[in-house]
Amino acid sequence: VREDAFSALTSVARALAPERRLLGLLRRYLRGEEARLRDLTRFYDKVLSLHEDSTAPVVNPLLAFTLIKRLQSDWKNVVHSLEASENIRALKDGYEKVEQDLPAFEDLEGAARALMRLQDVYMLNVKGLARGVFQRVTGSAVTDLYSPRRLFSLTADDCFQVGKVAYDMGDYYHAIPWLEEAASLFRGSYGEWKTEDEASLEDALDHLAFAYFQAGNISCALSLSREFLLYSPDNKRMARNVLKYERLLAESPHQAAAEAVIQRPNVPHLQTRDTYEELCQTLGSQPIHYQIPSLYCSYETNSSPYLLLQPIRKEVIHLRPFVVLYHNFVSDSEAQKIRELAEPWLQRSVVASGERQLQVEYRISKSAWLKDTVDPILGTLDHRIAALTGLDVQSPHAEYLQVVNYGIGGHYEPHFDHATSPSSPLYRMKSGNRVATFMIYLSSVEAGGATAFIYANFSMPVVKNAALFWWNLHRNGEGDDDTLHAGCPVLVGDKWVANKWIHEYGQEFRRPCSSRPED
Ligand SMILES: O=C(O)CCC(=O)C(=O)O
Ligand SMILES: [Fe+2]
Numbered sequence: 001v002r003e004d005a006f007s008a009l010t011s012v013a014r015a016l017a018p019e020r021r022l023l024g025l026l027r028r029y030l031r032g033e034e035a036r037l038r039d040l041t042r043f044y045d046k047v048l049s050l051h052e053d054s055t056a057p058v059v060n061p062l063l064a065f066t067l068i069k070r071l072q073s074d075w076k077n078v079v080h081s082l083e084a085s086e087n088i089r090a091l092k093d094g095y096e097k098v099e100q101d102l103p104a105f106e107d108l109e110g111a112a113r114a115l116m117r118l119q120d121v122y123m124l125n126v127k128g129l130a131r132g133v134f135q136r137v138t139g140s141a142v143t144d145l146y147s148p149r150r151l152f153s154l155t156a157d158d159c160f161q162v163g164k165v166a167y168d169m170g171d172y173y174h175a176i177p178w179l180e181e182a183a184s185l186f187r188g189s190y191g192e193w194k195t196e197d198e199a200s201l202e203d204a205l206d207h208l209a210f211a212y213f214q215a216g217n218i219s220c221a222l223s224l225s226r227e228f229l230l231y232s233p234d235n236k237r238m239a240r241n242v243l244k245y246e247r248l249l250a251e252s253p254h255q256a257a258a259e260a261v262i263q264r265p266n267v268p269h270l271q272t273r274d275t276y277e278e279l280c281q282t283l284g285s286q287p288i289h290y291q292i293p294s295l296y297c298s299y300e301t302n303s304s305p306y307l308l309l310q311p312i313r314k315e316v317i318h319l320r321p322f323v324v325l326y327h328n329f330v331s332d333s334e335a336q337k338i339r340e341l342a343e344p345w346l347q348r349s350v351v352a353s354g355e356r357q358l359q360v361e362y363r364i365s366k367s368a369w370l371k372d373t374v375d376p377i378l379g380t381l382d383h384r385i386a387a388l389t390g391l392d393v394q395s396p397h398a399e400y401l402q403v404v405n406y407g408i409g410g411h412y413e414p415h416f417d418h419a420t421s422p423s424s425p426l427y428r429m430k431s432g433n434r435v436a437t438f439m440i441y442l443s444s445v446e447a448g449g450a451t452a453f454i455y456a457n458f459s460m461p462v463v464k465n466a467a468l469f470w471w472n473l474h475r476n477g478e479g480d481d482d483t484l485h486a487g488c489p490v491l492v493g494d495k496w497v498a499n500k501w502i503h504e505y506g507q508e509f510r511r512p513c514s515s516r517p518e519d
Helices: 009-014 016-052 061-079 083-099 105-121 126-131 156-168 172-188 201-214 218-231 236-251 271-281 305-309 332-345 376-389 425-429
Strands: 134-138 141-146 297-300 312-318 323-326 351-353 356-358 365-370 401-406 412-415 434-441 451-453 458-460 467-471 485-487 490-492 496-503
Touching: 009 016, 009 401, 016 061, 016 083, 105 126, 105 156, 105 271, 126 134, 126 156, 126 172, 141 490, 156 172, 156 201, 172 201, 201 218, 201 236, 218 236, 271 412, 271 451, 271 458, 305 376, 312 376, 312 458, 332 365, 332 376, 332 401, 332 496, 376 434, 376 467, 376 496
Parallel strands: none
Antiparallel strands: 134 141, 297 312, 312 323, 323 467, 351 356, 365 401, 401 496, 412 485, 434 467, 434 496, 451 458, 451 485
């Protein structure tokens, strides 16, 4: 199976290599063509100067001879030169060799959907995104979620392609603002043809008109179709559309005023979704400690000799469910080492669905499982986790370390880490459910990517090298619904985390059970 290029940032970065090869090819092509045109210009200038010379050009037998020779031979060689086609052939051959390493259309779709996801979750406006700014717009309030050091803006064709992905899915909610932006940028540069562009102003108007029609906005569909006809007056289909829209508006004139509100697709209105998005938009929010005295900071020693020598700062983040953050759980070099060990093994992340494992839109990342035998560092981490939590993390009482790298707008929508159905593949280890999660942040991010606890109503910003720990199960073994959590879409950055999932069996004396459901 082909590896996708959008679901992990390491894969995106890998796409830089083929583009560098293409740049090399194009540079060679340009050099060749420049040399060819320079030589043609030389020939042109030479012949032109002979014609401009006031002395009669044919009295000199040498000149007379070269005139005859030029017309008999030189011009033919110029006109039939193979150089241009050889240059383009070399470019095309080189491209064909690189082609298998290029992202596929599914990657373009994935990347476009990522932009729309960021637009939704962070309430970014498309006009701003196209200009390269990451601004949250709510009513009249504008907040910069991220300020890039250098503005990078999108072209008309870039916006068209995003809109087209939405359009082809019948998602007019997203198609309209992106196609609007495309049309507006195409209008601004009308007549400037760009070789790399797939679309034109006419294409944008055509799609936008139909999107508005589908969304129930006939008057917009009509005016865009009329604008289209200004550029392509002979288009029969568009002329018919104009007549149809005019008739529809005449039949029900109230349509003209109706600003149909289009619903965001695929998301039935959910309270959890609203909370999730609000928690993501804060880019990480926590209760303020001095206001809640039971939340405290301390150095965890857990009476372990290891931790006495190297104490780790523990911050209690939340009590029910119990969530703690261990600062500097790993060092920069350990985090880097783990990322490097995982990199070659990364594969599209899956989720459990009944008994099966599926790739889904609500979890966009790649992940790898690292066995303890892969490198001694994994045993070191296990010891550290065991010392901190007091739990048995030896196989089969815990899973291998799962290293995750998020992709463009990568995320993991609200979910439980523990199994909620007895048929879950989680139980294949025969060591019970996932009693606790120990999650290490192996990178920082520029913006976004917080870990949001929906019902507990807080979000944890990515704190590089820190580890987040929480219990997924009550002491009676039942799942704690309050642990519903999510990885917010990464707005800017390369987010890596590692999960150590600890199972029920083996912890009987380490976390005594209780029949009180609230424990
Ligand atoms: O990346 C995050 O912040 C959360 C990840 C997560 O919940 C998971 O991998 O199960
Ligand atoms: Fe999770």
